[in-house]
Amino acid sequence: MLHANNLTKCFFPGTPNEIVALNGLSIELSEGQFLTVIGSNGAGKTTFLNLIAGSLFPSEGKITLNGKDVTTVPEHVRAQMVGRVFQEPGMGTASGMTVAQNLVLALNKGHKGLKIGVTQDRKSALREELEQLGLGLEERMNERVTHLSGGQRQGLAVLMATLTMPKILLLDEHTASLDPKNARKILEITEQLVTEKNLTTIMVTHDMNQAIDLGDRLVMLHRGSFVADVNGKKKEQLTVDKLVELFSERNIVDDELLLTMT
């Protein structure tokens, strides 16, 4: 489904501020696979997602999505195949517009015509989708998103990202800025939607428990390359202790990561 080959991303090349965010990174994801990416701040997690989504283009390397070379395809075109949820709940929704209007924008991704956006037919179809979230949003379809809580906004963002069955779903630490209760709820919703629609998913996180609990494959990102890849049975049996062991085997001592163990 996704094939990233030898991705390198260098910011400010040739200047004293040169930063190599990704360093020859390769990965292949098959259809329906759920990958969690773990790594500390500055490991290149968000850069990796930005390259897949097309917000940034790689300095070197190639990205194939659903058999198509998308390396230099701009973000808004690639969005047909990519669903994305950001870290901040505010980033994935338009706050001055209503819940229904936001969903309609996600419904006809890329095809914006002169048909009326929010129609009764669409609203009743969207109402069913919202009911499944269990966030009470189905009763607030005509309210502006700015009046919703962070958890509700993020729930809406997850639904919007998955509404059109993207070829790949990108989750960028999408529960990191929520309180624990809401974070759990949003993870539940995410899992439910991903399983139901059998979406190929990449979730970036710096929470070890999350990375272990979710998905069927885990990779560890460190200084711009993958340093560990745990798959299948091994992933199922993975524990925090084993993950820490993996870290120390590779001489990656990271206080911040270890702190998230608890």
Next chain:
Amino acid sequence: MSLFINAIEQGLVYGLMALGVLITFRVLDFPDLTVDGSFTMGAGITAALTVAGWNPYLALLLGILGGMAAGTFTGILSTKLNILNLLSGILTMTLLYSVNLRIMGRPNIPLLGQTTILDQFNSLLSGVGLGDYSNLIFFGIVLIALKALIDLFFNTELGLALRATGDNEQMIVAQGVNTDVMKVLGLAISNGLVAFSGGLVAQYSGFADVGMGIGMIIAGLASVIVGETLLPTKSFMWVTTGVVTGSIIYRAAIMLALRYGYNLGFKASDLKLITALIVIVALATPHVREKLNFKIGEKANLSETE
């Protein structure tokens, strides 16, 4: 009474311009200063072609297209050449001054003796004894029709995408929309409306002048702000209604100021100063109020601990 009717007439005809300003400033969140130039452009093209013997409707249509082209140009400067949005508008406005003079051939074109759309409509309505109100009725019909079209458009898929572009660009890109195209489209529609207003104002006042667009953006902004303050903003239809109301109130205030300001020692040339001051006060009020509340709150906290 005639003063009152004049104020509404002007409020309606400049209301088109204010709706254009609403689309850039509020919907797209793009402070577009092209307006000063595109207003004159609409007036200049309409007047120049009317004097040259063209059909007045065709002249007005070309004026509108000229405004749309000016908006498109600003959009391209901003999105494709990556020039700061504020500067893009200023650059277009500046170059339009010369372009408008080229189009008009001289700084002022009087339309005296020409048969304008308004004259045609007037003779039509005079037949049924409504001649005195022909401008009012004509501007009313045009504004209501265009306002309805705008309300409709901003509830279509495309219109919603345009609104989302101003609201959260990152989000709408992730939903597969080319925001560059949206911005250019919004600027074209906006400046088309502004030029439409300019073309009608030229016919209404009987001339086009190369300086008639100066400060237009402030008048438009004032109408938008007055409308937002007075009417609810719960839906797009309410917002546009507010802008039209704001435009009428603004023109009424200007007319009163021009008539009675003399008694207070003001001159007609003080108009732009006063207008700008009103807009400054309107823009600053929420901010100052917040600061004051904060200070009062702070004092209350201190007295509690004492």
